[in-house]
Amino acid sequence: MNRFVLLLSLLFAAPIWGQQFPFPKIESRGKALNDFLVPNWFIKDSTRGDLNGDYLDDIAFVLEYKDTILERRPDGGDNNGSPRILVVLIQNDKSGLYRLLVQNNTFISRYGEGGMDPEAYRAIKIDNGALDVEFAFLNGGASYKFRYQKQKGDIFLIGATTVWVSNGIIYAFDVNFNTKKAKIENGSISDEKKKIKWINLQNIHPRKLRNMTQVFSWEVVKDQYI
Numbered sequence: 001m002n003r004f005v006l007l008l009s010l011l012f013a014a015p016i017w018g019q020q021f022p023f024p025k026i027e028s029r030g031k032a033l034n035d036f037l038v039p040n041w042f043i044k045d046s047t048r049g050d051l052n053g054d055y056l057d058d059i060a061f062v063l064e065y066k067d068t069i070l071e072r073r074p075d076g077g078d079n080n081g082s083p084r085i086l087v088v089l090i091q092n093d094k095s096g097l098y099r100l101l102v103q104n105n106t107f108i109s110r111y112g113e114g115g116m117d118p119e120a121y122r123a124i125k126i127d128n129g130a131l132d133v134e135f136a137f138l139n140g141g142a143s144y145k146f147r148y149q150k151q152k153g154d155i156f157l158i159g160a161t162t163v164w165v166s167n168g169i170i171y172a173f174d175v176n177f178n179t180k181k182a183k184i185e186n187g188s189i190s191d192e193k194k195k196i197k198w199i200n201l202q203n204i205h206p207r208k209l210r211n212m213t214q215v216f217s218w219e220v221v222k223d224q225y226i
Contacts, residue, residue, distance in 0.1 A: 021071050021083050023105045029097050033059055036087060036100070040066045044084065049126025051148045051155065052090055059089040059098065060124050060131055062108055073113075074106050074213040081111035086124070088131065088155060088209065090148075101148075102155060107212045109135055114215070131155065135215055140164035142216070142226070146209050156206045160226040162216070165189065173224050177206040182220065199224075 024038040033046070046061035063085040070080050086108050089098040114120035115138040122134040122141075131146040145159040156177075163172045172185040172194075180201045187194035199221055207218065216225045 021065075021069065021105075023083065023085065026085070026087055026100055026103045028100045030089075031097060033061065033089075033098075036089065036098070038063070041085070042066065045121075045124055047125045047131075050129060051088070051126060051131065052150060053129065053148075054091075054093045056091040056093055058091050058126065059087075060126060061087050062121075062124060063087065068111075071110065073110075075217060079110045079113055081113070084108040084110060084121075086133075086209075102208075102210045104210055104212065106214055107133070107209070109215055114138070120215075130158070131209075139166060144212075144226070155209045157209065157212065158206060162226055170194070173226065175201070175220055175226055177201065177204075180204075182224070184224070 024041070026038065027036050030036050033043075037043070041063040044062045044064040046059065048057040048059050050056060051058040051060075065083045068080060068082055070078055071083055073079050083105070086102070086104040087100070088102040090101045091098050109120040111118055114135065120135050120137055122136050123132075124134075125132050129147065133144045133146070135142045140163045142162045143160065144157060146155045147158045148155045158178055159174075159176045161172065161174045163170065165171075168189055169186065170189050173182065174185070175182045182199040182201055184197040184199065185194045201220070204220055212218075219225050
């Protein structure tokens with residue numbers, strides 16, 4: 001068997017790996033939430049509240065694909081679940097129309113990710129002018145807070161917290177991009193006081209929500225991921 005035939009035989013004998021999913025393009029403007037929906041996708045979660053300080057309700061929602069597929073994720077892993085989209089809409093105070101601010105196709109966890117059966121994703125909510133996104137894992141959790149910056153016309157990550165528990169030891173990493181500091185806290189669950197270490201983040205800049213690829217994919221400082 002020559003090399004070409006051998007290569008073909010290996011390719012066809014290999015398992016079917018995850019693929020890049022063709023995500024739909026969300027409409028740029030609309031009068032109501034229904035104007036931004038697409039065929040074969042349903043609303044998994046939604047929230048309303050003022051993100052840009054104009055006292056009008058903006059909308060954030062999560063769409064989920066109707067079928068289960070083997071999807072290639074940003075970290076290179078393959079997940080057998082339903083693709084999801086995080087959408088943020090800003091309402092215009094003059095026209096009353098909503099405009100698409102962000103469509104993020106990867107950040108929201110899928111069914112079965114993070115060691116959770118069935119679900120690591122918990123909720124999105126708009127609270128005090130910020131968008132909160134929460135996840136819960138087998139031995140911990142993560143939460144992210146995003147705020148709209150009017151002068152830049154986009155929404156940025158302003159803080160994140162990750163917590164892990166293993167063998168009675170709790171480990172927490174809390175990032176605040178407003179204060180430019182991060183706190184590492186660890187110790188026994190039974191201890192009232194934990195060991196605390198502060199890290200300066202002066203040279204670290206917050207990311208836009210549109211550029212957040214996946215939970216725990218950003219190494220903010222050495223060995224510290226959010």
